[in-house]
Amino acid sequence: MTYNVLLRKLATILAIAIFTLCLVAAITGVAIAFYYTPSAADANASIEYINDRVANGWLIVSLHDIAGNGLIAVSLVQIVVMFFERQLVLSWIVSWVSGIFLTLSAIGLGWTAMNLDWSQLGYWRLKIELSTIEVIPVVGQALRRLLVGGEGLGTISLEHLFTIHSYLLSAVALGLSIVHLVSVSIDSQAVDRGEIPSEQS
Numbered sequence: 001m002t003y004n005v006l007l008r009k010l011a012t013i014l015a016i017a018i019f020t021l022c023l024v025a026a027i028t029g030v031a032i033a034f035y036y037t038p039s040a041a042d043a044n045a046s047i048e049y050i051n052d053r054v055a056n057g058w059l060i061v062s063l064h065d066i067a068g069n070g071l072i073a074v075s076l077v078q079i080v081v082m083f084f085e086r087q088l089v090l091s092w093i094v095s096w097v098s099g100i101f102l103t104l105s106a107i108g109l110g111w112t113a114m115n116l117d118w119s120q121l122g123y124w125r126l127k128i129e130l131s132t133i134e135v136i137p138v139v140g141q142a143l144r145r146l147l148v149g150g151e152g153l154g155t156i157s158l159e160h161l162f163t164i165h166s167y168l169l170s171a172v173a174l175g176l177s178i179v180h181l182v183s184v185s186i187d188s189q190a191v192d193r194g195e196i197p198s199e200q201s
Contacts, residue, residue, distance in 0.1 A: 007081055008188045014078040015181040018102065021074060022177040025067035025109075026170055031060050036116070038162035040155045043118035065113075071173070072110055075103040092187050098180040105173040112165035118158055127153065 035054055037046040050057040078099055082092075111129075115122045130148065134140045147164070149156035 007084060011078065011081050011184055012188050014074055014081060015177075015184040017074050018071065018078065019177040019181045021067045021071040022174045025064055025071060026174055028060050028064035028067065029166060029170060032064060033166060036162075038116070038155070038159045040118055040153075040158055043116065043158055047117045068106070068110055068113060071106040072103070075099065075106050079103060092183075094183040095180060095187055098176050098183060102173060102176040102180055105169050105176060109165060109169045109173060112161050112169065115161055116158070116165065123153065126157075 032050060035046060035050045035057070037043060047061070051061055052058075054060075082096065082099065115126045130144050130153075133147070134144050136143065145151070147157075147160060149160045
């Protein structure tokens, strides 16, 4: 089995892993959302309640964290594998675009998740990150207001981050993981049949 064939098989396996991680993150995220309270006063206490008092809550939270971090890592590895496989051809455009945007979505999910516990560390980290976002030319101020729902940080800010994390980015990531898996599988099979030329063939 040649080097490029091995990489194609690995790309397919990684696409399956990405979809699986998205699915685990989505299912555990729904379970967490049953008990999580997106309120500046209660968010941290609700996370502690899930960890300490909900049956297997600590396991659900741990699986959610592992799946989220794993999604970022595996998505980045997938980009590297596809690069070394040298499938930088037009026929692989859907695989590339879905993979890149999936990685960005995973990073966005990780960023929003870091602030949902509303701990002191999360609060001050968010303030620093928002000050960085503010200085982006043209869109910085508008983007900051969109993220936090105004000028100050509070419950509305947390509700915005929770909505972006749980509904917007999660749906995008899950959808892109399906598109990526299907496109990588179809493209790999087409290369194996000789219908699409491999860059390294």
